[in-house]
Structures are given as structure tokens and as C-alpha cells.
Amino acid sequence: MNIVTCIAPVNIAVIKYWGKRDEFLILPTNDSISATLDTDQLHARTTVMISPDFKEDRIWLNGKEEDVKNARLQNCLKGIRKRSQLSGYTNDWKIHICSKNNFPTAAGLASSAAGYACLTAALAKLYKIEGDISIIARSGSGSACRSTIGGFVRWHMGSDKYGTDSLAKQIVPASHWPELRILVLVVSDEQKKVPSAIGMKRSMETSQLLQHRIMHVVPERANKMQRAIVEKDFKNFAQLTMKDSNQFHAVCLDTYPPCIYMNDISNSIINLVHSYNDAVNDVKVAYTFDAGPNATLYLLEKDVSAVIGVLDHFFPPSENVTIEYRRGLPVEGIKPSQGILEKLELQKYPPGQLRYMIYTKVGDGPKYLNNPQDHLLDDQGNPINCS
Secondary structure, rough: OOOOEEEEEEEEHHHHHEEEOOOOOEOOOOOEEEEEEEEOEEEEEEEEEEOOOOOEEEEEEEEEEEEOOHHHHHHHHHHHHHHHOHHHHHHHOEEEEEEEEEEOOOOOOOHHHHHHHHHHHHHHHHHOOOOHHHHHHHOHHHHHHHHHHHHHHEEOOOOOOOOOOOOOEEEEEHHHHHOOOEEEEEEOOOOOOOOOHHHHHHHHHHHHHHHHHHHHHHHHHHHHHHHHOOOOOOHHHHHHHHHHHHHHHHHHHOOOOOOOOOOOOHHHHHHHHEEEHHHHHOOOOOEEEOOOEEEEEEEEEHHHHHHHHHHHHOOOOOOOOOOOOOOEEOOOOOOOOHHHHHOOOOOOOOOOOOOOEHHHEEOOOOOOOOOHHHOEEEOOOOEEEOO
């Protein structure tokens, strides 16, 4: 078998990873916790192929050929080839890689996490590697280690200077909390101005708040979050999620020069969530923002229609019918009552402030696609269906 195709999920952190203690090995300064999102709605797809006929390693990403000498890509390839169970000559064959995402890349939607997890999982099968692959995925993109596993996942920072214990472990599988749902609100699908790796390095060098967070906040908060997930305690889960997102972005502002990832619409979503929770006198929905303006909302299935109705009222969809606005799992919003709207007292925005929304749930880890029609490379190792 010299060709493998795989899909891997996005993960959205509820306890954020921001800061490395080792840039080369990608070792984090604190534990992080994330939810793996269902691959039916959001995924990276990667095909890998080895052949004695290939003259050199090559990679295509979203239809465009990229530099295969990229250091992080080479880290993954070296890690895989080192552990390979293929015989010597096969191990020396060159490789072609083709990958694409079904969601915006570099817009703060964890595209590198899904991409490197997918690459690692595909390579692991191709090279007949067994056991933990999260360490190899981590060498490509830190948070990719969390996308190698389904459900809720904790990336342990570890203490070994070589990173042998800095790996991802499942807290609970996707089936543990079946009522939990996720709404991804895409405010912008443009690439962010400050890439995460650069922002992280800048924060490590200049933010005193980040040092306080590492030492005094995250260790206890991560343990509380793990307990809330195991106990399916939505109120605590939601409050910890929002507090951690807020502190992460406070660190970004405390960085010099500051890294500003959120915009006015992002801040309006935060206000709406808090106002809605106050209006219903309960914690029904939580927000979190990665390094970008797009919001991820966590909520229970029973509350989804009401929350979508409120979002549709204050952020009405674009009148451009060519854009598929509601994506993912099927759902209809419920028009909010006059009583709720009066309690919210928020500004109603003109149509189109949200580009689209994706309704999804917690899902499993990477999956292999066995139908030859799913491959992104043809028999000669050239890209097809890769844009």
C-alpha cells in the first residue's frame, strides 16, 4: 500500500496554549484542553504517496505547491521516518503530499492543527507506525497533537527537556457528553495579520501577564476544567471557557507591540453572550476565541434554536443568497420573544456582519478514507481535486 488518504478534525481549545518553552521542539509553557470537532462539518483531508519513481518530496496545500523544506513539515517527516517499520529501501522513497481544508485557512480556525494531525495520521499508516502519534504531530504544529484524538483532549506540557512526555491524552470520548453542541461564527475568513507562532514568541518575550498566567492561573484552571468536563457541569465549563479566552486575549494586548486578533464584531458577540445569559438568568452559552476574530460558542443542544434566533436578530444574514449562510448540522432558529429582546438592549447590526455559521458537535479523531475516489493524488502522484 503506497497511498493513504485521511481526514482529521479541527480542535478548539477551552484552556488555551500560548507560549513555548522550546521553540524548536514546540514544547508548551502550560497544559491546554480542547474539544475535537466532528469531521463531518470541519476537517483537513490529506493524501500521502510514496514511490521509487518520485525524484523529490513535494507538497500541495489547497491547490498550491508549497516549499517542502518547511522546517515544521520536515520535523514531521523525520519523526515518521525515524519510527518507520518499512524496510530500508522503501523508507528512502520520496513522498508526495496533497492536503486541503473544507474551511478557511489561517483565519483563527485551527487550520494548522487539523492539517498537521491529518498529515501525521496519514504518514503513520503509510509507514506502518503504531502507538502514540501526538508527539510527531506536535512537532509540526503544537495544537495538532490534540487533533490526533477525539472527544475532549488534554495536552500535557510535560517536564522532560526533550519533550518525550509532552503529549496529548483523551479526557473523555465524544460519546461522553452527547448533548454538547458548538456554533462556529465566521466573522472573517481572511488570514490574520500576526501568525500565531510570531504572536506567541512576542508574548513570551514581552508580556508579564503571560508569565503570571503560566505560573498562577492555568495549572489550577486546567484541573477545574477537566473536572467540569468529566462531570458534565456546563455552568462551570462555560465560565472557565470564557474566562480563559478573555485572559488569552488580554495577554495578546499585554504583548508589545500588541497582537490584536479580535474586532468590533467579536467584541459585540461577547456582549451578546453575557447579555443573553443575564436575560435568561442562567449560563446557557459560552464563547471562546482563538487567535482570530471568529467566535466558537459552546452550548447544550436544547438551547441551540433559541440562541440562533437571537444571533439572527442582532446579526442578520447577508442578503447575498449565493453564500451558504447556515452550514453543518440542520437546525432552525426560534424567533426571540419581545421580552428577551427588551432585556438585551443591544444594537442590531446591518446584514452580513457574520459571513456564515457552522453548527457542529464534539467528534472523533482522524479517519482513513478507503475509496480510491477520495484520493487527492492520481496514480502518478500528481494532485487532483486539491483546490
